[in-house]
Amino acid sequence: MTPLSLQDLEAELKNLDGWTIEQGKLHREFKFASFVEAFGFMSSLALVSEANGHHPEWFNVYNRVTVDLTTHDAGGITQKDIDWAKTANKLA
Numbered sequence: 607m608t609p610l611s612l613q614d615l616e617a618e619l620k621n622l623d624g625w626t627i628e629q630g631k632l633h634r635e636f637k638f639a640s641f642v643e644a645f646g647f648m649s650s651l652a653l654v655s656e657a658n659g660h661h662p663e664w665f666n667v668y669n670r671v672t673v674d675l676t677t678h679d680a681g682g683i684t685q686k687d688i689d690w691a692k693t694a695n696k697l698a
């Protein structure tokens with residue numbers, strides 16, 4: 607899988623609420639009502655990630671989950687990262 611061009615990436619970002627590019631990675635911070643909700647979100651996405659063989663870099667503090675996505679094998683942001691972000695937005 608090859609990294610998306612800047613043009614394709616900008617087009618995709620228009621349909622991805624809350625996501626930005628930070629340090630070459632697709633980035634978003636999610637905030638939930640509680641730790642349990644944040645961890646439930648992470649648990650659901652952990653199963654999706656494992657099923658698809660595509661895993662996030664993420665960080666949890668109480669009710670916040672910070673996510674950075676990149677495709678390590680490709681050395682950039684690919685369609686796999688976009689798909690992961692879309693699933694995350696649906697589950698949040």
Ligand SMILES: C[C@H](O)[C@H](O)[C@H]1CNC2=NC(N)=NC(=O)C2=N1
Nearest residue numbers: 659660661662676677678679680
């Ligand atoms: C062999 C295995 O499928 C690969 O190492 C997968 C695992 N999860 C991955 N996750 C992410 N984010 N990028 C990858 O390149 C990647 N590679």
